[in-house]
Amino acid sequence: MSKPKVAFFDFAGCEGDQLQIANLEERILDIASHVEIVSFREVKTGHSDDYEIAFVEGSITRYEDEERIKEIRSRAKILIALGACATIGGINCLKNFLNEQEYKNMVYGPWARYYSTYAARPVSAVVPVDGEIHGCPIDKEEFVEVVKSLLLGKKYTPPDYPVCVECKKAGNICQFERGRLCLGIITRAGCGGVCVSRGSVCWGCRGPAPSANLDAAREVMDEHGFSWVEVEDRLRLYLGHFLKFN
Amino acid sequence: MSNYIVYLEQLEGLFAGWQEKYKLFVPQEKEGFYFLEEYSPEAEISFDYDLLYNPPKSFIFPPREDLIEFDLKTYKSKPLFTVSPQILFGLHPYDIKALNQLDQVMDMGSVDVNYRQRRDNTIIMGLTPLRVCPEAFWGSVNAFNVDFGFDLFWTKIGPATFLVEVGSKKGEELLFVNGRVDKATSAEREVARRKKQEIVSLVQKQNRLKYSWEEVPRVLEKSFDSFLWAEKSRKCLACGSCNLICPTCYCFDILDEVDDKLNKGKRYRTWDGCMLESFAKIAGGHNFRGRAAERYRHRYFRKGKYIYDMLGELGCVGCGRCVRVCTARIANPLEVFNVLWEALSYER
Ligand code: SF4
Numbered sequence: 001m002s003k004p005k006v007a008f009f010d011f012a013g014c015e016g017d018q019l020q021i022a023n024l025e026e027r028i029l030d031i032a033s034h035v036e037i038v039s040f041r042e043v044k045t046g047h048s049d050d051y052e053i054a055f056v057e058g059s060i061t062r063y064e065d066e067e068r069i070k071e072i073r074s075r076a077k078i079l080i081a082l083g084a085c086a087t088i089g090g091i092n093c094l095k096n097f098l099n100e101q102e103y104k105n106m107v108y109g110p111w112a113r114y115y116s117t118y119a120a121r122p123v124s125a126v127v128p129v130d131g132e133i134h135g136c137p138i139d140k141e142e143f144v145e146v147v148k149s150l151l152l153g154k155k156y157t158p159p160d161y162p163v164c165v166e167c168k169k170a171g172n173i174c175q176f177e178r179g180r181l182c183l184g185i186i187t188r189a190g191c192g193g194v195c196v197s198r199g200s201v202c203w204g205c206r207g208p209a210p211s212a213n214l215d216a217a218r219e220v221m222d223e224h225g226f227s228w229v230e231v232e233d234r235l236r237l238y239l240g241h242f243l244k245f246n
Numbered sequence: 247m248s249n250y251i252v253y254l255e256q257l258e259g260l261f262a263g264w265q266e267k268y269k270l271f272v273p274q275e276k277e278g279f280y281f282l283e284e285y286s287p288e289a290e291i292s293f294d295y296d297l298l299y300n301p302p303k304s305f306i307f308p309p310r311e312d313l314i315e316f317d318l319k320t321y322k323s324k325p326l327f328t329v330s331p332q333i334l335f336g337l338h339p340y341d342i343k344a345l346n347q348l349d350q351v352m353d354m355g356s357v358d359v360n361y362r363q364r365r366d367n368t369i370i371m372g373l374t375p376l377r378v379c380p381e382a383f384w385g386s387v388n389a390f391n392v393d394f395g396f397d398l399f400w401t402k403i404g405p406a407t408f409l410v411e412v413g414s415k416k417g418e419e420l421l422f423v424n425g426r427v428d429k430a431t432s433a434e435r436e437v438a439r440r441k442k443q444e445i446v447s448l449v450q451k452q453n454r455l456k457y458s459w460e461e462v463p464r465v466l467e468k469s470f471d472s473f474l475w476a477e478k479s480r481k482c483l484a485c486g487s488c489n490l491i492c493p494t495c496y497c498f499d500i501l502d503e504v505d506d507k508l509n510k511g512k513r514y515r516t517w518d519g520c521m522l523e524s525f526a527k528i529a530g531g532h533n534f535r536g537r538a539a540e541r542y543r544h545r546y547f548r549k550g551k552y553i554y555d556m557l558g559e560l561g562c563v564g565c566g567r568c569v570r571v572c573t574a575r576i577a578n579p580l581e582v583f584n585v586l587w588e589a590l591s592y593e594r
């Protein structure tokens with residue numbers, strides 16, 4: 001069996017997910033021994049257009065991006081979205097709530113008129129994707145899981161239930177009991193509830209769980225005394241793409 | 247069975263003696279909540295805790311447990327057991343009742359060997375509650391007293407005095423690790439009986455099932471088509487918290503994982519729950535309980551009828567954990583059982 005050729009690409013994002021992979025350090029060697037990496041900017045130089053598996057990081061935010069992602073799609077047998085920006089649009093979607101001139105001036109200052117951009121969106125809004133590795137940043141273990149599944153010819157399915165499940169398994173005190181707003185009630189699990197386990201709350205970086213009941217969650221957060229502004233602000237941080245007026 | 251008296255100052259010596267052979271877990275406070283945590287001489291033991299935040303089942307049926315190890319090259323596999331002897335000190339009667347129930351379901355049909363191994367390596371020491379958490383209703387569901395399922399049972403009968411009931415030979419041996427202790431007098435036994443009675447009155451006054459617990463299965467049977475299921479479940483987040491923290495819930499899923507070199511793998515099990523949307527999904531995508539109302543109803547039927555049909559007791563011991571952790575505040579069995587009963591009374 002010849003080794004599958006793998007390439008990494010990035011769009012609007014911070015390359016933090018590829019950094020997570022680079023952080024696997026020596027473990028990456030075991031995994032890489034089963035594949036041939038033809039393009040990975042954070043780890044090696046050089047690039048080739050001959051690949052079967054494409055990992056794509058970042059959101060689609062410009063018309064030009066569409067051309068590029070479509071080309072990647074046409075070359076890759078398997079396209080996997082990597083990280084929140086790519087899987088759910090992520091924090092890039094914050095700008096979708098501002099007017100275009102406003103955010104362009106904010107980012108590019110006097111050069112704003114030379115840049116074209118549009119509402120940020122996940123990769124799946126432009127081309128079909130074969131798999132998604134959620135998170136901001138991604139969980140390295142989950143990345144390894146996905147690669148192993150690909151190699152074993154299994155389909156990797158991320159958990160479809162909310163973070164609360166893993167949070168309970170970890171034995172945490174629920175943040176709502178401490179009067180803190182937590183989006184674990186609607187966010188897709190798979191991270192082990194890591195933010196709550198480390199004393200923070202879930203910010204929603206893995207996107208909505210397929211079973212997420214957003215209306216119920218809004219009502220619940222309201223009953224727990226959180227204001228509309230607090231709740232919407234929190235939801236927009238990562239879940240902007242899924243809110244109504246998008 | 248015999249009853250003995252142990253004084254507070256003897257405890258440290260006993261605990262030290264036990265720790266030579268066992269891992270010892272005792273109730274301790276953390277941020278205003280209580281957890282069974284490993285004992286150390288510096289630990290402050292919360293004899294007056296109201297509820298352990300997490301269900302004791304996690305010590306015998308952990309959230310994740312490795313079952314077998316397999317080799318992808320040779321296709322050989324072998325079972326995995328990773329148990330060490332442990333003592334769970336300070337379980338309230340309702341939590342012991344929940345463990346007794348788990349014992350029954352896990353041993354039914356073919357014995358769950360992993361559960362059995364852990365259970366056989368676990369010493370249970372009960373404790374009469376001194377306080378009741380606001381969500382509890384164990385006084386109404388026949389879970390305020392247990393007469394088996396413990397090795398020792400402790401009741402604080404004075405500021406520094408415990409009456410200890412013996413439940414097993416092993417328990418008695420542990421009580422005598424540093425030599426024999428005094429037998430309890432009948433007056434002391436009477437004090438212990440009253441202490442238990444007092445706390446039961448308290449929990450019964452606080453939250454009460456409006457009818458006898460034996461009627462719950464019949465009330466549910468007549469309420470299968472109630473509008474309550476749809477109305478209440480509208481707010482359900484399908485988060486499964488009410489299942490996972492329940493001391494009597496025992497559902498699990500089985501999964502595999504392989505190492506980075508793709509040589510060896512493990513099969514493990516992990517907690518699952520009937521409130522999760524895909525719990526009853528089968529091959530082909532069909533879901534037996536695809537609607538929130540169906541899942542919501544199912545959980546109450548498990549607690550109030552299906553387990554009763556199997557074992558003759560309710561599947562809910564009234565600990566109140568689900569009431570506490572449900573952020574949508576819709577998971578309270580007592581409330582649901584009462585509302586359904588009232589609705590039926592109106593119909594009559
Ligand atoms: S802390 Fe957040 S994730 Fe954990 S149980 Fe509570 S709501 Fe769910």
Ligand code: SF4
Pocket residue numbers: 135136163184187188191192193194195196201202203204205206207
């Ligand atoms: S707990 Fe929430 S914010 Fe944190 S990693 Fe998991 S999904 Fe992301």
Ligand code: SF4
Pocket residue numbers: 488491492493494549561562563564565566567568569579
């Ligand atoms: S259903 Fe709720 S109250 Fe009853 S035993 Fe389970 S967690 Fe405790």
Ligand code: SF4
Pocket residue numbers: 481482483484485486487488489521571572573574575576577
């Ligand atoms: S009843 Fe409450 S705890 Fe249970 S799944 Fe629904 S929202 Fe979660």
